[in-house]
Amino acid sequence: MTAQPKGPADPNAERARWMAVLARATRHELEAAWQGLGARPPYAFLRQPEIGLVMVRGRAGGTGSPFNFGEMTVTRCTVRLEDGRVGHCYAAGRDKRKAELAALFDALMQGGEAARLQETVIAPIARRVAEQRRRVSRKAAATKVDFFTLVRGDNPQ
Amino acid sequence: MYVAVKGGEKAILNSHRLIAETRRGNPDVPEISAEQIAEQLGLAVDRVMAEGSIYDRGLAALAIKQAQGDLVEAIFLLRAYRTTLPRFANAQPVDTARMLVRRRISAAYKDIPGGQVLGPTYDYTHRLLDFALAAETGVGTPEAAEAEEPLDPHMPRVAEILDEEGLVEREHTDGQEAAVFDLTREPMSFPAGRDQRLQNLARGDEGFLLALGYSVQRGYGGNHPFAGEIRMGEVSVEIVPEELGFAIDIGDVVVTECQMINQFTGSKDTPPQFTRGYGLAFGHNERKVMAMALVDRALRARELGETAAYPAQDEEFVLYHADNVEASGFVSHLKLPHYVDFQAELNLIRKLRREHEERHRKEAAE
Numbered sequence: 001m002t003a004q005p006k007g008p009a010d011p012n013a014e015r016a017r018w019m020a021v022l023a024r025a026t027r028h029e030l031e032a033a034w035q036g037l038g039a040r041p042p043y044a045f046l047r048q049p050e051i052g053l054v055m056v057r058g059r060a061g062g063t064g065s066p067f068n069f070g071e072m073t074v075t076r077c078t079v080r081l082e083d084g085r086v087g088h089c090y091a092a093g094r095d096k097r098k099a100e101l102a103a104l105f106d107a108l109m110q111g112g113e114a115a116r117l118q119e120t121v122i123a124p125i126a127r128r129v130a131e132q133r134r135r136v137s138r139k140a141a142a143t144k145v146d147f148f149t150l151v152r153g154d155n156p157q
Numbered sequence: 158m159y160v161a162v163k164g165g166e167k168a169i170l171n172s173h174r175l176i177a178e179t180r181r182g183n184p185d186v187p188e189i190s191a192e193q194i195a196e197q198l199g200l201a202v203d204r205v206m207a208e209g210s211i212y213d214r215g216l217a218a219l220a221i222k223q224a225q226g227d228l229v230e231a232i233f234l235l236r237a238y239r240t241t242l243p244r245f246a247n248a249q250p251v252d253t254a255r256m257l258v259r260r261r262i263s264a265a266y267k268d269i270p271g272g273q274v275l276g277p278t279y280d281y282t283h284r285l286l287d288f289a290l291a292a293e294t295g296v297g298t299p300e301a302a303e304a305e306e307p308l309d310p311h312m313p314r315v316a317e318i319l320d321e322e323g324l325v326e327r328e329h330t331d332g333q334e335a336a337v338f339d340l341t342r343e344p345m346s347f348p349a350g351r352d353q354r355l356q357n358l359a360r361g362d363e364g365f366l367l368a369l370g371y372s373v374q375r376g377y378g379g380n381h382p383f384a385g386e387i388r389m390g391e392v393s394v395e396i397v398p399e400e401l402g403f404a405i406d407i408g409d410v411v412v413t414e415c416q417m418i419n420q421f422t423g424s425k426d427t428p429p430q431f432t433r434g435y436g437l438a439f440g441h442n443e444r445k446v447m448a449m450a451l452v453d454r455a456l457r458a459r460e461l462g463e464t465a466a467y468p469a470q471d472e473e474f475v476l477y478h479a480d481n482v483e484a485s486g487f488v489s490h491l492k493l494p495h496y497v498d499f500q501a502e503l504n505l506i507r508k509l510r511r512e513h514e515e516r517h518r519k520e521a522a523e
Contacts, residue, residue, distance in 0.1 A: 012401075012403040013403075015403075016403060016404065016405050016406065019405045019406070020393075020405065020406035023405075023406060023407050023408050024408060024409075050243075051242060052242050052243045052244060052245040053211070053239065053242045053243070053244045053245065054244070054245055054246050054247070054248050054394065054396055054407065055244060055246075055247045055248060055339070055341075056212065056248050056251065056394055056410060056439075057247065057248055057249070057250040057251065057337065058250055058251055058253070058355070058359075058412075058414075058437045059250045059328070059330070060328055060351050060352070060355060060435055061316065061328030061416065061433050061435045062253050062254065062314055062316065062328065062414065062416065062435070063314075063316075063317075063327075063328045063329065063330075064328030064329060064330060064351075064435075065329075065330050065337075065351065065352060066250040066330070066337050066352065067337060067338070067351065067352035067353075067355040067356050067359075068247075068337055068338070068339050068340070068341075068352070068356045069355065069356060069359040069360075069437055069438070069439075070206075070207065070210040070211065070212060070359060070360065070438075070439050071210060071211050071212070071239065071244070071341075072211065072212035072213065072394065072408075072410055073211065073212070073213040073216065073242070074245055074407055074408075076245060076398075078400070088398065088400065088401060090245070090246075090396060090398060090405060090407045091407055091408055092212075092394070092407050092408025092409070092410070093213070093408070094213065094215070094216075133257055133391075134307050135303065136257060136259060136390075136391075137257065137258070137307030137308045138303040138304045138305070138306065138307050139301045139302070139303055139304075140258060140259050140260065140274050140276050140307075140308055140390075141274070141303075141304035141306060141307055141308045142301065142302040142303055142304040143260075143274055143275040143276055143302075144272045144273065144274050144275075144304070144308070145272065145273040145274075145275065147267060147268070
């Protein structure tokens with residue numbers, strides 16, 4: 001959830017934000033949202049769902065020069081709606097159907113339905129993800145050490 | 158004489174059937190699922206992902222099941238699977254300062270901003286076998302405590318605190334962002350850059366690195382550092398797909414990071430300051446990243462003007478022997494038929510013994 005905001009007017013930044021949410025959606029969430037659409041638009045694959053790898057990089061010391069430290073599985077898909085809108089998905093994992101649905105919603109978000117879909121599809125998933133992250137963090141916070149200093153008897157008063 | 162030998166097909170097929178039966182174990186005991194392994198043997202999965210060098214919990218769990226819990230074999234399976242997949246992109250370097258922290262401790266500073274967060278750790282357990290885990294009723298659903306508020310999102314790296322005073326060497330990018338060494342595509346080369354070394358260590362065998370790190374601490378490399386910081390949690394991964402031309406976030410990976418801080422007396426050009434060793438790996442892999450950070454620092458001997466006198470400081474020795482897929486392959490190949498080689502050696506030994514005996518006889522006769 002860390003796509004960098006590049007200003008509210010930047011359409012790429014907005015798109016990056018919903019793509020980040022779609023990448024973290026479960027297949028079940030997207031399937032339910034897709035089935036819930038009144039009219040499901042016809043579409044064609046520009047790129048069939050495909051599983052591959054992305055090389056993940058770190059930085060020496062956290063801030064230094066980059067190095068490769070291992071790959072992760074990623075599934076990508078590209079669809080085109082009949083009106084010409086093209087949707088992409090790159091999501092961690094190996095779920096092809098999820099990548100297809102995420103690409104479809106990426107395409108749909110680029111048109112007049114965007115405001116409604118933002119409210120009914122994107123925002124609820126984003127809330128669920130944020131709530132999960134908050135719980136992880138609250139559990140970690142419960143293990144934070146509170147140091148206290150013991151008063152020694154021989155301390156000068 | 159050359160004798161071609163062919164055979165054993167039936168024996169091999171039956172051995173496959175036998176290993177399948179052996180792997181399954183007693184059929185009266187329920188079969189374990191890959192999902193159960195992913196959920197309940199999570200640290201084994203983490204090790205296989207780190208050294209198998211693919212982040213995918215499901216695949217790592219499957220590999221562990223298939224290898225009957227032999228983690229080095231599971232790592233081999235994952236590496237082999239890797240070769241069947243295309244690479245879509247190289248990611249932007251992950252930013253561990255913006256991690257969703259599950260654990261974060263420093264042995265150098267007590268009062269670090271953000272605090273000491275123990276997270277899920279066995280560090281403070283008594284290491285007594287817990288027979289409750291073996292009880293037929295199981296453990297039920299243990300629940301963790303939850304604090305009212307999440308952690309402070311601002312968790313500065315400990316090295317940055319020292320950095321402000323200029324007491325620790327700085328880690329800056331050298332600007333060579335595009336040309337990052339990749340062991341999966343380029344052969345090892347020497348002298349190795351830090352990028353090549355860190356990639357090798359990140360994939361390297363935990364046991365090998367642990368032993369080398371231990372040797373460094375015991376004096377075979379002269380470093381007894383502080384664990385400046387260890388943190389574990391999720392970081393997001395971003396790529397810039399060609400068809401989009403801007404960065405998108407494709408999901409999270411759990412990583413463990415270790416920053417070791419070492420004394421350094423300085424040189425002609427550098428004032429005394431702390432130097433750093435770095436460890437980073439997929440999953441919750443604390444022992445691994447601590448060992449990696451120790452060895453990373455030891456391997457920097459040359460660039461810091463130290464004499465490289467010990468195994469952990471010898472980059473050819475370390476980098477050529479850290480990979481357990483290569484190592485177990487070369488050791489295991491000794492199991493393959495060497496009948497002809499052995500026959501040749503046998504003939505040679507017989508000939509040498511005959512000569513030896515003749516020499517003795519002659520000497521005795523004289």
